[in-house]
Amino acid sequence: MRIYNKYLCFFTLIVIGMFLFNSCEKKQSNIGLDLISDSDKLHLYADTVDVNCYTVTDSVVSSDERTLSPLGSYFDPIFGFTKASFVCHARISSSNVDFSSVSKINGIELHLKYSSTYGDTSTNQTINVCRLKKEVYFDTDYYSNFTLQPSEYDVLASETLSFGKDSLTKIKLPNELAQEFVNSDINNFINNTTFIEYFNGLYVYTDPVSSNGCIYSINLIHPDSKMVMYYNDSLEYEFLINSKSAIINMYEHDYTNAHSDILSVLADSTLLLDKCYIQSLAGLKAKIHFPQIIDYFDTIKNVAINKAQLVITLKADTDENIFLPPPKLALVAINENGKYDFLTDYKLNNSNFGGALENKFTYKFNIPFHIQELVNGKADNGIYLFASDNRTIPYRLVLNANGASKDRMKLEVYYSLY
Numbered sequence: 001m002r003i004y005n006k007y008l009c010f011f012t013l014i015v016i017g018m019f020l021f022n023s024c025e026k027k028q029s030n031i032g033l034d035l036i037s038d039s040d041k042l043h044l045y046a047d048t049v050d051v052n053c054y055t056v057t058d059s060v061v062s063s064d065e066r067t068l069s070p071l072g073s074y075f076d077p078i079f080g081f082t083k084a085s086f087v088c089h090a091r092i093s094s095s096n097v098d099f100s101s102v103s104k105i106n107g108i109e110l111h112l113k114y115s116s117t118y119g120d121t122s123t124n125q126t127i128n129v130c131r132l133k134k135e136v137y138f139d140t141d142y143y144s145n146f147t148l149q150p151s152e153y154d155v156l157a158s159e160t161l162s163f164g165k166d167s168l169t170k171i172k173l174p175n176e177l178a179q180e181f182v183n184s185d186i187n188n189f190i191n192n193t194t195f196i197e198y199f200n201g202l203y204v205y206t207d208p209v210s211s212n213g214c215i216y217s218i219n220l221i222h223p224d225s226k227m228v229m230y231y232n233d234s235l236e237y238e239f240l241i242n243s244k245s246a247i248i249n250m251y252e253h254d255y256t257n258a259h260s261d262i263l264s265v266l267a268d269s270t271l272l273l274d275k276c277y278i279q280s281l282a283g284l285k286a287k288i289h290f291p292q293i294i295d296y297f298d299t300i301k302n303v304a305i306n307k308a309q310l311v312i313t314l315k316a317d318t319d320e321n322i323f324l325p326p327p328k329l330a331l332v333a334i335n336e337n338g339k340y341d342f343l344t345d346y347k348l349n350n351s352n353f354g355g356a357l358e359n360k361f362t363y364k365f366n367i368p369f370h371i372q373e374l375v376n377g378k379a380d381n382g383i384y385l386f387a388s389d390n391r392t393i394p395y396r397l398v399l400n401a402n403g404a405s406k407d408r409m410k411l412e413v414y415y416s417l418y
């Protein structure tokens with residue numbers, strides 16, 4: 001710990017104020033300092049405090065109505081196997097559809113547009129497009145524990161997954177499906193309510209890879225993502241996937257061949273290991289506590305936290321060049337009911353909250369108000385750390401967490417006494 005004298009104290013407080021409170025800088029003067037007794041002089045203290053960081057499962061997250069839907073699978077030498085699939089509605093693009101003029105079926109296709117990839121795109125994967133045999137609903141909440149039984153879908157088509165230069169794949173579906181639409185009762189096509197009752201939707205998944213692999217983030221609500229029926233040689237009809245479609249993302253993780261650390265924390269989430277593991281798509285997250293803050297200020301009264309920055313460092317040489325770390329992390333409080341809540345620091349000034357990746361290896365969060373609450377006696381229920389976009393993009397990362405490393409997770413705190 002270092003103690004700054006009066007002169008350095010005022011200067012440091014002004015600098016901190018410029019960043020935390022947007023205060024105006026004022027020119028300092030020595031006039032009158034000799035009139036203040038040593039006991040009345042303000043002191044600023046600075047210290048680095050260790051934190052406790054645990055790896056815990058992130059097994060149940062909301063997974064419906066996302067902007068993107070991950071599709072594919074990959075094998076990660078640290079995190080093991082990950083797979084993603086999705087369910088979605090296809091909607092008619094007009095009311096009271098009448099296919100009585102159709103004399104020839106030329107084909108029917110499912111078009112999918114992707115916006116990003118994660119992993120090795122050179123790995124061949126087989127995509128399967130299925131017809132749902134159970135109803136899903138746009139206005140119902142779905143979570144990552146949603147699954148389908150084989151009896152709840154029929155496979156329509158299977159082929160090698162291949163995207164063109166336009167980031168679009170076109171999967172040929174059987175002409176029998178189009179012919180069924182043409183021959184179906186016209187009452188099934190009055191509006192989307194009647195159509196979805198008749199055609200429950202699509203389930204799309206890939207066969208698991210045995211090595212390497214990739215997950216594509218599919219933009220289902222992009223205008224290019226749709227089901228198209230071609231007929232009478234030159235005509236077509238579009239079945240839309242849009243913001244009114246039920247969309248449910250589905251995730252699978254198999255840690256059988258994961259790093260021994262991950263197997264250890266899955267068996268005992270109270271372990272404090274040197275490394276912490278974060279994985280999106282309902283995989284793993286970090287849980288952070290500040291017991292040393294509680295002990296540190298146990299006998300110190302009238303403390304004002306001027307600055308508190310949580311510093312998080314990515315561990316190098318963990319395949320981060322292949323499996324890119326997230327450009328931003330999210331940090332949320334855990335309330336007394338175990339639910340997520342925004343930290344006070346985020347509520348008051350989210351633009352200064354932090355969390356962006358710096359210099360390829362570091363994340364920083366500004367949390368002085370949260371630390372002040374702990375100093376004032378608020379229970380330390382912990383905070384969760386995970387990747388932003390953790391329900392749509394399969395980020396993973398290994399962090400320096402506990403232990404003696406200089407790059408371990410830590411809290412840099414500046415405080416004053418009054």
